[in-house]
Amino acid sequence: MPETAPSAVRARQHDFQTDDQRLLAMREKVDAGERLNAKDALDLYRSPDILAVGWLANLVRERLHGDRTYFNVNRHINPTNVCVAACRLCAFGRKKDAPGAYTMALDEAFETAASGYSEAVTEFHIVGGLHPDLPLQYFLDLISGLKSRFPQVHLKAFTMVEIAYLARRAKLSNEETLRRFKQAGLDSLPGGGAEIFADRVRHIICDHKIDGDEWLETARMAHKMGLRSNATMLYGHVENDEDRADHLLKLRALQDETGGFQTFIPLAFHPDNTALRHLPRTTGMLDIRNVAVSRLVLDNFPHVKAYWQMLTPKIAQIALRFGADDIDGTVIEEKIYHDAGATTPQGMRRQELMRLICEAGREPVERDTLYRPVLREEATFSVSV
Ligand code: SF4
Numbered sequence: 001m002p003e004t005a006p007s008a009v010r011a012r013q014h015d016f017q018t019d020d021q022r023l024l025a026m027r028e029k030v031d032a033g034e035r036l037n038a039k040d041a042l043d044l045y046r047s048p049d050i051l052a053v054g055w056l057a058n059l060v061r062e063r064l065h066g067d068r069t070y071f072n073v074n075r076h077i078n079p080t081n082v083c084v085a086a087c088r089l090c091a092f093g094r095k096k097d098a099p100g101a102y103t104m105a106l107d108e109a110f111e112t113a114a115s116g117y118s119e120a121v122t123e124f125h126i127v128g129g130l131h132p133d134l135p136l137q138y139f140l141d142l143i144s145g146l147k148s149r150f151p152q153v154h155l156k157a158f159t160m161v162e163i164a165y166l167a168r169r170a171k172l173s174n175e176e177t178l179r180r181f182k183q184a185g186l187d188s189l190p191g192g193g194a195e196i197f198a199d200r201v202r203h204i205i206c207d208h209k210i211d212g213d214e215w216l217e218t219a220r221m222a223h224k225m226g227l228r229s230n231a232t233m234l235y236g237h238v239e240n241d242e243d244r245a246d247h248l249l250k251l252r253a254l255q256d257e258t259g260g261f262q263t264f265i266p267l268a269f270h271p272d273n274t275a276l277r278h279l280p281r282t283t284g285m286l287d288i289r290n291v292a293v294s295r296l297v298l299d300n301f302p303h304v305k306a307y308w309q310m311l312t313p314k315i316a317q318i319a320l321r322f323g324a325d326d327i328d329g330t331v332i333e334e335k336i337y338h339d340a341g342a343t344t345p346q347g348m349r350r351q352e353l354m355r356l357i358c359e360a361g362r363e364p365v366e367r368d369t370l371y372r373p374v375l376r377e378e379a380t381f382s383v384s385v
């Protein structure tokens with residue numbers, strides 16, 4: 001592992017320099033630990049000085065985490081890609097009888113889970129389509145079946161959108177549905193389906209999903225019953241700077257109230273094979289800027305993740321100097337972004353993730369889903385609490 005200087009020393013070594021007067025004023029706020037406002041968020045998105053924006057984000061990142069950079073050994077399970085929603089942003093969902101549509105029988109899902117277990121995974125990340133026929137009981141049995149077979153593995157499952165859809169089909173409230181999942185063994189929720197909260201954008205990219213208010217309300221309920229979650233923002237399609245700033249501020253306000261969000265994950269839109277395939281892919285600069293702005297605006301989120309599957313490992317490495325303190329996990333078998341043309345590998349070995357982090361001059365820390373350090377011996381692990 002490379003030697004790294006203490007963060008205070010490094011901050012002095014690289015003085016803050018910018019011609020952008022707005023950033024000079026913002027540095028004073030960041031130094032004083034003062035909250036940035038909506039105008040600051042817009043200024044960060046619009047500043048031509050991306051290095052100075054990154055410097056500020058890195059200051060906050062190092063204040064919170066020093067060089068520590070988190071990753072986990074996880075496995076994605078997508079039980080079905082059959083979906084009634086047909087979001088324009090999506091290349092994953094299929095109609096029931098469309099080529100490539102699949103739905104795992106429960107035993108198949110358990111086998112899929114077990115095929116990553118030899119890696120001693122600490123987390124199953126489970127999301128899928130909005131299936132027109134699968135009942136709530138299938139998903140409850142999936143969770144309880146995984147919990148009984150793999151009691152040590154954290155189950156992070158179902159976006160707020162899936163929870164609301166399953167609740168409607170079962171004629172239950174979102175709250176009752178969450179409660180039943182918790183009883184079945186659900187440990188936390190991922191952050192997907194948030195996309196961009198603004199109605200104007202949602203109508204274009206994901207018209208049939210719950211609106212932003214219901215997403216936030218469902219997250220609020222989950223947090224209040226002790227289930228933690230992540231939060232995402234999908235950028236690089238038809239949203240503008242105001243939409244992104246509004247999205248971040250709504251998440252920050254909810255986090256002030258519940259404290260239930262763990263990690264914010266800015267997600268780069270991948271247009272291939274979607275109904276928005278005419279849009280260009282995001283650029284490295286846009287990716288880096290979204291990591292940095294979110295680190296600065298979301299002052300109450302403990303973690304910002306550079307999700308290597310979407311950003312590419314190379315951009316994710318750079319993002320570790322622009323505000324990100326987490327690079328996600330081994331994943332093992334990613335489907336959703338690969339259907340949308342992602343050219344990254346579908347999984348990565350633990351050693352390779354550690355190499356990426358070390359070469360960015362950071363210190364790799366394997367974590368479980370709740371950010372407790374994982375100590376490994378051979379292929380077993382224990383969680384230090
Ligand atoms: S984004 Fe999700 S809800 Fe929308 S079509 Fe794809 S799988 Fe279905």
